[in-house]
Amino acid sequence: MVLEKLGSALKETLRKITRKGFVDKELLEEMSRDIQRALLQSDVNVKLVFDLTQRIKKRSLSEKPPTGLTQKEHVINIIYEELVKFLGGKRSEIPLKPIRILLVGLFGSGKTTTVGKLALFYKKRGLKTCMIACDTFRPAAYEQLIQIGKQIGVPVFGNPEEKDSSKVLREALKKAEKYDVKIVDSSGRDALNDEMIEEIKKLNEILNPEERILVVPADLGQQAENQAKRFQEALNITGIIITKMDGTAKGGGALTSCAATGAPVKFIGTGEKLDALEKFDPERFISRLIGFGDLKTLLEKAKEAGVDETAKKIVSGKYTLEEFYEQIEKVQKMGPLSQVANMIPGFSKIKALGKVPDMSVQEEKLKHFKFIIDSMTPEEKQEPSIIDGSRVRRIAKGSGCSESEVRELLKLYKQSKKVMKMIKPGKGGMRFLKQFGIK
Ligand SMILES: Nc1nc2c(ncn2[C@@H]2O[C@H](COP(=O)(O)OP(=O)(O)OP(=O)(O)O)[C@@H](O)[C@H]2O)c(=O)[nH]1
Ligand SMILES: [Mg+2]
Numbered sequence: 016m017v018l019e020k021l022g023s024a025l026k027e028t029l030r031k032i033t034r035k036g037f038v039d040k041e042l043l044e045e046m047s048r049d050i051q052r053a054l055l056q057s058d059v060n061v062k063l064v065f066d067l068t069q070r071i072k073k074r075s076l077s078e079k080p081p082t083g084l085t086q087k088e089h090v091i092n093i094i095y096e097e098l099v100k101f102l103g104g105k106r107s108e109i110p111l112k113p114i115r116i117l118l119v120g121l122f123g124s125g126k127t128t129t130v131g132k133l134a135l136f137y138k139k140r141g142l143k144t145c146m147i148a149c150d151t152f153r154p155a156a157y158e159q160l161i162q163i164g165k166q167i168g169v170p171v172f173g174n175p176e177e178k179d180s181s182k183v184l185r186e187a188l189k190k191a192e193k194y195d196v197k198i199v200d201s202s203g204r205d206a207l208n209d210e211m212i213e214e215i216k217k218l219n220e221i222l223n224p225e226e227r228i229l230v231v232p233a234d235l236g237q238q239a240e241n242q243a244k245r246f247q248e249a250l251n252i253t254g255i256i257i258t259k260m261d262g263t264a265k266g267g268g269a270l271t272s273c274a275a276t277g278a279p280v281k282f283i284g285t286g287e288k289l290d291a292l293e294k295f296d297p298e299r300f301i302s303r304l305i306g307f308g309d310l311k312t313l314l315e316k317a318k319e320a321g322v323d324e325t326a327k328k329i330v331s332g333k334y335t336l337e338e339f340y341e342q343i344e345k346v347q348k349m350g351p352l353s354q355v356a357n358m359i360p361g362f363s364k365i366k367a368l369g370k371v372p373d374m375s376v377q378e379e380k381l382k383h384f385k386f387i388i389d390s391m392t393p394e395e396k397q398e399p400s401i402i403d404g405s406r407v408r409r410i411a412k413g414s415g416c417s418e419s420e421v422r423e424l425l426k427l428y429k430q431s432k433k434v435m436k437m438i439k440p441g442k443g444g445m446r447f448l449k450q451f452g453i454k
């Protein structure tokens with residue numbers, strides 16, 4: 016993505032904050048200027064940028080860090096939160112159920128391509144999908160959609176002989192009755208003139224779609240706001256798809272100005288190919304942009320499986336056999352540890368060293384491990400290193416398991432403790448987790 020420049024500028028700003036010993040007014044001013052410079056280069060609206068940095072400064076000065084967070088971490092957290100809000104906050108879901116979608120936008124914005132991308136998106140998720148060609152304005156529009164349909168194996172309904180798009184839509188809807196998802200392409204114009212408004216209003220009435228989506232190209236930068244507002248007034252759009260995010264440095268401007276209209280950005284297009292469509296999630300987008308890895312997914316997963324508690328103990332150094340057992344039990348629910356750990360920034364390096372143990376333990380084995388741990392004394396659980404040969408024999412007997420299984424458990428524990436040490440605070444990933452309350 017061409018937003019790399021914006022990303023590296025923001026990263027540098029955060030690095031500056033981490034390098035400083037403490038946060039003072041001077042540092043906040045400098046940070047504010049850095050963020051402004053980075054965002055303005057990405058064509059973000061000056062007023063929006065100014066408001067954003069004011070909010071960050073105000074919060075950084077007035078809010079006390081929550082317990083456990085240093086002031087620096089708190090400021091970084093505020094920057095993250097405000098940037099996420101800046102892009103609309105929460106992700107806006109497109110539901111995976113039978114749905115009618117109308118795509119509108121000016122000439123060359125990427126409508127027809129995006130109709131194909133969305134159709135592929137729904138088809139991949141198992142919904143019976145079709146496309147309807149209602150651009151009767153541009154001569155080759157029908158043929159273009161037919162070609163896209165062939166590529167992705169999705170049927171196209173339309174009538175290249177008919178010039179009235181309302182008629183085309185009515186006819187097509189009859190043929191498309193048994194399809195779950197109906198995605199309608201419409202014709203563009205140079206500008207949103209009365210003729211275009213009238214045409215898409217008619218299509219809207221006939222289709223009665225759940226989603227009316229404006230397609231805008233990212234290279235419009237902050238100009239996208241004006242367009243989005245006008246389409247909102249004319250058609251009450253339910254969302255926006257920003258295309259061509261791969262080909263411009265102005266993506267930040269397009270994203271923020273669309274978010275400012277209140278109409279959620281649902282997807283972004285990141286290439287000409289039909290699979291180059293990404294769900295737009297502000298939290299994930301910002302974490303990626305500022306290099307914090309796929310933080311949100313990790314946090315969600317961790318929350319679901321209750322791993323955050325374990326993570327706290329790991330980071331605080333209280334990682335006993337019992338914690339280890341708890342962890343393998345939870346990881347069991349989440350998928351292999353290596354997969355979860357992949358989402359922690361910096362972990363790939365550890366993995367490259369070949370130091371990630373295989374934590375996927377069979378159900379049966381997990382039960383045995385439980386018996387083994389239950390047969391240990393409290394001291395042994397706290398300090399497994401005291402477990403010598405005679406203790407191993409005793410534990411094996413007491414648990415009804417074999418000595419080799421006891422040794423296997425101890426070995427796994429040791430390996431995993433080693434890995435946990437490598438991702439302890441101060442080494443990237445966990446330090447960041449700490450800022451988000453996992454510590
Ligand atoms: N790089 C890049 N190119 C894109 C993207 N989306 C669309 N395009 C290209 O943009 C050009 C216009 O796309 P169309 O889908 O034909 O646009 P349209 O809005 O249907 O155009 P009209 O029907 O003429 O109004 C094509 O060359 C597409 O390949 C994208 O996300 N990235
Ligand atoms: Mg088109």
